[in-house]
Every structure is written in structure tokens, then in C-alpha cells.
Amino acid sequence: MAIITLTTDFGEKDYFAGAVKGAIYTELEQQVRIVDISHSVSPFHISEAAYIIRNAYNSFPKGSIHIIGIDSEFTPENKHLAVLLDEHYFICANNGILSLLASEIKPAKIVEINIHDKLQSNFPVLDVFVKVASHLARGGTLEVIGKSINEIKYLKEFxxxxxxxxxxxxxxxxxxxxxxxxxxxxxxxxxxxxxxxxxxxxxxxxxxxxxxxxxxxxxxxxxxxxxxxxxxxxxxxxxxxxxxxxxxxxxxxxxxxxxxxxxxxxxxxxxxxxxxxx
Structure with a gap:
């Protein structure tokens, strides 16, 4: 059974976290287990989110899929990534958070997600990230949902x-x-x-x-x-x-x-x- 974790700044008041879970279950039915790491990250706080997920992910089995919903709006300067790092998958925006996660371990694969033209969305965690996570949970490869890249945004100031x-x-x-x-x-x-x-x-x-x-x-x-x-x-x-x-x-x-x-x-x-x- 696939494991998908969620780390977001959605909080507990709004419908966002519940909607994402519902979309995952709709895609995968009973073939998945969803784990909330945290929905209380300070809004848009990349280093805080990186600290939480970096110290939680390695307690999960290899092959787990980690959705990170922080500053995830898709723009020309904020593309979306799917990454294989330390035998775990991470789905996040290219906003620097990956550089904080991968400061000591080099990613095995990085792809820039390119399925946006197939989806209509202003809530990318719900639509794009869930589609990618579900694809990986079914055993799909990274190359199908994105193009390989070598460079990511790097936050040296942290x-x-x-x-x-x-x-x-x-x-x-x-x-x-x-x-x-x-x-x-x-x-x-x-x-x-x-x-x-x-x-x-x-x-x-x-x-x-x-x-x-x-x-x-x-x-x-x-x-x-x-x-x-x-x-x-x-x-x-x-x-x-x-x-x-x-x-x-x-x-x-x-x-x-x-x-x-x-x-x-x-x-x-x-x-x-x-x-x-x-």
C-alpha cells in the first residue's frame, strides 16, 4: 500500500487539507494511506517547512511520497518539481525548499512537472500534486510527468x-x-x-x-x-x-x-x- 504524506501551511480551519485527501482517495480508492505531517507551517515559510519535513520523512518507509504544499502557486518563476531523494519522492514548488532538503544528500532524479496543460487549476496541490502523487503511487516513473533538469533554486541565505x-x-x-x-x-x-x-x-x-x-x-x-x-x-x-x-x-x-x-x-x-x- 502506498504512503502519501502531506506538509502544508493550510491550517485546520479551511477545507484545503480535506479536499486534497479526498482527491487522493478518489484517484487511488483504498490503495493508499495518507499521513498528515503538519498543516500548521507558518504561511509561505519555506525554511520552517523544510525543517519539519526533513526531520520527518526518513521515519517513513522507502518509496513514500511526500507532498509539500508551501508557496505552490504555479508561475514562470515558481515551477513544480517531482524529485527522487534518498529513495523517497517529493512533490513541491521550485521555490528553494528542495535545496534545504537536499543540502547533504544529492537527488537521484529531478523532473520539472509538465502536465499543467492537461489540467485546469488554481489550486495546484489539489490537482497537479495529487495527480503526480497518484501516478507515482501506481508505480509510474518520473519521466512520464516531467522533463529531467539538473538545476534547482538555491537558498544560500538560510x-x-x-x-x-x-x-x-x-x-x-x-x-x-x-x-x-x-x-x-x-x-x-x-x-x-x-x-x-x-x-x-x-x-x-x-x-x-x-x-x-x-x-x-x-x-x-x-x-x-x-x-x-x-x-x-x-x-x-x-x-x-x-x-x-x-x-x-x-x-x-x-x-x-x-x-x-x-x-x-x-x-x-x-x-x-x-x-x-x-
């Missing part, structure tokens, strides 16, 4: 910057999760490559860190009696998260009551995060 002295990394906030934790685009791999074990200070607006932990509770000394440890909830920390990126958090925060890293640190998407090594 990469961290390393200075010439190799003692500073300047990154950005790329995602804020449900707990209000702030995820940067600085990976553990990059941190280790540049830092080489040196002491450092991480700065983001008015907050600073000199340690990065392995988990949310990594800073707690569990050998010490609980009564002597003092209040633990609400402590600020930096950690390498499960996706391998530096994350800034408040221990056991609740954004709706006591606040979160995003609100208490005053950090929003695309804000700067700097690491200076000594």
Missing part, C-alpha cells in the same frame, strides 16, 4: 555564516516549536567542525549560553537530592535537539501560562544567533 578567522558562526532562528522552543540552523556537525572543542559563548538578543546540553534535563545533577537542587522549572538552556540542531529552551515551559524561550528571550523566526569561540 545557511549559517562562518567568518574568515573561523572563530564565529552566525546563524538564524528557523523554527519555533509547540513548546515555544527556538531551533536554529546551526547543526551539531558545524558546531564541532568550527569549534574544535574550544570554549564559546552563544548569544541571541539579550540571552547568552556557555554550555550546550545533550537533553532538556542534561543540566540537572540527579545525584543531588531534589530538595537541594532548588527550582528546576523555568531554567534557560541550550541543547543539541533530536534533529541535530542547536535549540534554545526553557525547561518545562508552557507558552500559554509562564512563557517560553521564544517569548522570554524575545526571539522570532529569522532572528540572529551568534556563537563566538575563544
Amino acid at each position: 545557511e549559517p555564516i562562518i567568518n574568515t578567522d573561523k572563530n564565529q558562526i552566525v546563524g538564524h532562528v528557523i523554527y519555533i516549536d509547540n513548546y515555544g522552543n527556538v531551533i536554529t540552523n546551526i547543526s551539531r556537525k558545524l558546531f564541532d567542525q568550527v569549534g574544535k572543542g574550544r570554549k564559546f559563548k552563544l548569544s541571541a538578543r539579550m540571552v547568552g549560553f556557555e554550555n550546550i546540553h545533550e537533553s532538556y534535563s542534561g543540566w540537572i545533577n540527579f545525584e543531588q537530592e531534589r530538595e537541594k537542587r532548588g527550582v528546576e522549572d523555568g531554567k534557560k538552556l541550550a541543547l543539541f535537539n533530536s534533529a541535530g540542531y542547536i535549540e534554545l529552551a526553557i525547561y518545562k515551559s508552557n507558552p500559554s501560562t509562564v512563557g517560553s524561550a521564544s517569548t522570554l528571550f524575545g526571539l522570532e523566526l529569522r532572528d540572529t544567533v551568534t556563537i563566538n569561540f575563544q
Whole structure:
């Protein structure tokens, strides 16, 4: 049975996500399983969507088909792609999101979808992307629905910057999760490559860190009696998260009551995060 996932900025209020699912079932009847990865991506936010799908897709079986409905309106500058990457299929707009997904793994095949003349649509995720996903789910090939290309839109501005002295990394906030934790685009791999074990200070607006932990509770000394440890909830920390990126958090925060890293640190998407090594 084919698996088709959906990652969009449609939200939960409107009919869009439901209509896409209905169209897939109409095409494939009972021969498909549809999985919602997220419909709560911030509108048109490419790097946020890339972070979500990049860290979700490899939990699915090889051959899964991933529809990404972010900034997908078809224009001369925003063509549509179908891609075979890491033995998974991705269907998305050529708006730079693929370059963020494929930063470390080269796509095996890329085609520019060319079936638009056969469809009347102002909702390409519903019509074009569903047709392509259904074709692939039936075992069809990429070459049937598009022409092979080698170049894709590349978003270099989302990469961290390393200075010439190799003692500073300047990154950005790329995602804020449900707990209000702030995820940067600085990976553990990059941190280790540049830092080489040196002491450092991480700065983001008015907050600073000199340690990065392995988990949310990594800073707690569990050998010490609980009564002597003092209040633990609400402590600020930096950690390498499960996706391998530096994350800034408040221990056991609740954004709706006591606040979160995003609100208490005053950090929003695309804000700067700097690491200076000594």
C-alpha cells in the first residue's frame, strides 16, 4: 500500500487539507494511506517547512511520497518539481525548499512537472500534486510527468555564516516549536567542525549560553537530592535537539501560562544567533 504524506501551511480551519485527501482517495480508492505531517507551517515559510519535513520523512518507509504544499502557486518563476531523494519522492514548488532538503544528500532524479496543460487549476496541490502523487503511487516513473533538469533554486541565505578567522558562526532562528522552543540552523556537525572543542559563548538578543546540553534535563545533577537542587522549572538552556540542531529552551515551559524561550528571550523566526569561540 502506498504512503502519501502531506506538509502544508493550510491550517485546520479551511477545507484545503480535506479536499486534497479526498482527491487522493478518489484517484487511488483504498490503495493508499495518507499521513498528515503538519498543516500548521507558518504561511509561505519555506525554511520552517523544510525543517519539519526533513526531520520527518526518513521515519517513513522507502518509496513514500511526500507532498509539500508551501508557496505552490504555479508561475514562470515558481515551477513544480517531482524529485527522487534518498529513495523517497517529493512533490513541491521550485521555490528553494528542495535545496534545504537536499543540502547533504544529492537527488537521484529531478523532473520539472509538465502536465499543467492537461489540467485546469488554481489550486495546484489539489490537482497537479495529487495527480503526480497518484501516478507515482501506481508505480509510474518520473519521466512520464516531467522533463529531467539538473538545476534547482538555491537558498544560500538560510545557511549559517562562518567568518574568515573561523572563530564565529552566525546563524538564524528557523523554527519555533509547540513548546515555544527556538531551533536554529546551526547543526551539531558545524558546531564541532568550527569549534574544535574550544570554549564559546552563544548569544541571541539579550540571552547568552556557555554550555550546550545533550537533553532538556542534561543540566540537572540527579545525584543531588531534589530538595537541594532548588527550582528546576523555568531554567534557560541550550541543547543539541533530536534533529541535530542547536535549540534554545526553557525547561518545562508552557507558552500559554509562564512563557517560553521564544517569548522570554524575545526571539522570532529569522532572528540572529551568534556563537563566538575563544
